[in-house]
Amino acid sequence: MKWEILVGVLAYELIVIVGLGLYFSAREKHASEGGFLLSNRDLPYYVVAVTLALTVLGTPHIFGVFEMTWFIGASSIWFGLAHAVLLVVTCTSTALWARRLQVTSMPEMLALIFGETPRLMVGCVMSGLIWGILTLESQGVGIVFATVTGVTIQQGAILGGILGILYVVLAGMKEIGWVNLINCAVMYVGLVIAMIYLTLGLPAGGWEAVSDFYVRQDQAHMLSLFGTPEVLWTFALSIVLSTTFCQSVSQQLIQPAMAAKSEEAIRKSLWIAVPLNGVFCVFIACIGLAAKADPAFNGLGPKLAAPTMLLTMLPGWLVAWLMASLLAAVLSSFAMAVMAPATIFTIDVYKNFFNPAAGEADERRVTRIMILVLGVAAFLVAAYLPPIVQAMNWLFAWMTPVFWLIIIGLFWKRSSTAAVWTLAVSWILNGLWSFSSLPALIGLDGTPNVYATLVSGLVLGIGLTAVCDGLPGLFRSVAAAPRPEPA
Numbered sequence: 001m002k003w004e005i006l007v008g009v010l011a012y013e014l015i016v017i018v019g020l021g022l023y024f025s026a027r028e029k030h031a032s033e034g035g036f037l038l039s040n041r042d043l044p045y046y047v048v049a050v051t052l053a054l055t056v057l058g059t060p061h062i063f064g065v066f067e068m069t070w071f072i073g074a075s076s077i078w079f080g081l082a083h084a085v086l087l088v089v090t091c092t093s094t095a096l097w098a099r100r101l102q103v104t105s106m107p108e109m110l111a112l113i114f115g116e117t118p119r120l121m122v123g124c125v126m127s128g129l130i131w132g133i134l135t136l137e138s139q140g141v142g143i144v145f146a147t148v149t150g151v152t153i154q155q156g157a158i159l160g161g162i163l164g165i166l167y168v169v170l171a172g173m174k175e176i177g178w179v180n181l182i183n184c185a186v187m188y189v190g191l192v193i194a195m196i197y198l199t200l201g202l203p204a205g206g207w208e209a210v211s212d213f214y215v216r217q218d219q220a221h222m223l224s225l226f227g228t229p230e231v232l233w234t235f236a237l238s239i240v241l242s243t244t245f246c247q248s249v250s251q252q253l254i255q256p257a258m259a260a261k262s263e264e265a266i267r268k269s270l271w272i273a274v275p276l277n278g279v280f281c282v283f284i285a286c287i288g289l290a291a292k293a294d295p296a297f298n299g300l301g302p303k304l305a306a307p308t309m310l311l312t313m314l315p316g317w318l319v320a321w322l323m324a325s326l327l328a329a330v331l332s333s334f335a336m337a338v339m340a341p342a343t344i345f346t347i348d349v350y351k352n353f354f355n356p357a358a359g360e361a362d363e364r365r366v367t368r369i370m371i372l373v374l375g376v377a378a379f380l381v382a383a384y385l386p387p388i389v390q391a392m393n394w395l396f397a398w399m400t401p402v403f404w405l406i407i408i409g410l411f412w413k414r415s416s417t418a419a420v421w422t423l424a425v426s427w428i429l430n431g432l433w434s435f436s437s438l439p440a441l442i443g444l445d446g447t448p449n450v451y452a453t454l455v456s457g458l459v460l461g462i463g464l465t466a467v468c469d470g471l472p473g474l475f476r477s478v479a480a481a482p483r484p485e486p487a
Contacts, residue, residue: 005311006149008320009327012186013163017331020179021170036172036364037104037343038259047177049269050184051256051332052090053276056083056247058333059140062326063303065281068235069288070302073214073222076288078236080281082243084274090248091270094403095257097410097475099266104258105347106251110402113409113474114419121423122402123348127341129395130252131374134337137164138379140330143307148323153303160327161379164334169371172364173259176335183328184276190325191283194310194318201313202290213293222289234448242396242450245403251340338378342370394434397449401426401457408465408473415470422460426453 043051061080068076103109107123141160142153149156168176203209214222221227227236247253260266284306291297291306300308311319346367351358358366405419432438433449444451471477 005316005320005323006145008317009148009324010163012320012324013327013331014166016182016328017163017166017175017179018170020182021166021175024171024174024178035174035360036367037346038255039172039174039177041259042261043174043177043256043259043265044261045265045268046272047181048256048260048265049272050276051177051180051336052087052095052253052269053273054180054184054329054332055253055256055336056086056243056333057277057280058330058337059137059143061277061280062284062329063140063143063307064136065284066288066291066306067302069285070292070305072227072231072235073219073289074225074285075222075227075231075236077225077281077285079239079243080278080284082240083247084278085240086244086247086253087273087277088270089244090253090257091266091273094248094406095254095260095266096263097406098254098258099260099263105344106249106254107344107348109406110419113406113414115416117416118405118419118423119348119352121420123344125398125423125427126251126402127344129246129398130250130337130340131378132395133252134334134341134374134378135381137330137334137337138381141327141334142379143303144323144327144330146304148311148319157379160331160334161375163327164331164338165371165375167331167335168339169368172367173255173339176332176339177256177259180332183325183332186321187325187329188276190318190321191280194314194322195283195286197314197318198287198290198310203294207286207290210290210293214289234446238448238450241454242400242448245450245454246396246399249399249403249406251344252336255336255340255343334375338371338375339367341374342367345370394430394449397430397433397453398427400450400453401461404457404461408461410475411473412476413465413470413473415465415468418461418464418468418470421464422457425460426456429453429456 061083065076065079068079098106098109101109101112103112105123106126107119110122111119138157138161139153141164142155142157145151145156145159146153151159167179199206205212211223214220221231226232257266257269260269287310288306291309294309296312297305297309299305310322314322346358346363350366351363355362401422405422409419430449430453433452439445439447439452
């Protein structure tokens, strides 16, 4: 066990997280409503940009890509490209719409468009899928600590979960944003230096030897971004579609945008968030390819080979720096993944049904309680170690019809009946696609879930909206009340 590295990592994380958390907590004691959840809607564009980039840059980007590189090689970079597309779509559409409507949660936005029934449906399902992502982030922090100290991944998940809760529970959205700003700078500098050291320390032949390993194994496709036609269909295209159509309407990603100073701040954040997030997977995939090609680490398997290679080949001070950086990336996603469902519970359940007059102090208290409950539950479930990227594909398919319904309801027509039936049928289909022989029966065995929910969301959303009574789209209705009730 390299305890000096662990001490360095923990010292950095605690100083940054707890220090900034206590500072902003003291400043926000008398904040107006929305201070804890949305930082009083005052985040500047560069904080929004970094938070958007790091919110969807966590365990799947690091350990998920390490895993996928083991099986599909350089094609795993499509996971990063998918998130670059996601951030473009989000910063030019859904994030702007949520900020314009002054909502605090995405289910609240659904209520403005379609009424309370779709709000409750989406609130429940969205909370569940974000919590599923939270369990994967918990697994990620467990892998970091397991690599550094030799503890089990499950034990590491508990330690990381405590840090993840501290990342958000002290000062909420403002704490997340400003801690992310510091962590992002530290992370990228550390990653670049690590790649230089790794290149210099590779066995004889360097990167050319890594390439030769896959050629000798008759796996030259592992070195190509486009891989095989099967990989393009079952992974590359599906991850672009599922990531874009799910996360662009997810509370986890949209909440930082809701906290922006203005719509202009969101538009400006695009130019920072996309490159910060998009290029990350290139570094990670290269490390994963090198780890599998090295006999010293190949036997460790897809979860631990690459992290162990970094721990072994880099000097102690750089290992501490890099591990702190990777841990910070995972913790940033953990923080938003626990903040988002806690916010949905506070706004769409507690305030909506039980205490409509709840003020800032009530919201802060309830959100903190839910952060603790959800965080603890997540790192306990992380012990089951589900495959990371495959789990993301299934989770993301749930929100695909919501994306299309929001567009339909804002710009064309609002029908609560059409929304309810589109969501219900699409979600049933998503379940059948995973837990029955339906795909095989219709000749689509192995086809990812997102294709099924994409088709059902579009066909049912457009078809049912066309035949059902409703109101004009929210952005088309000039005289719409603040909270219109659709048919």
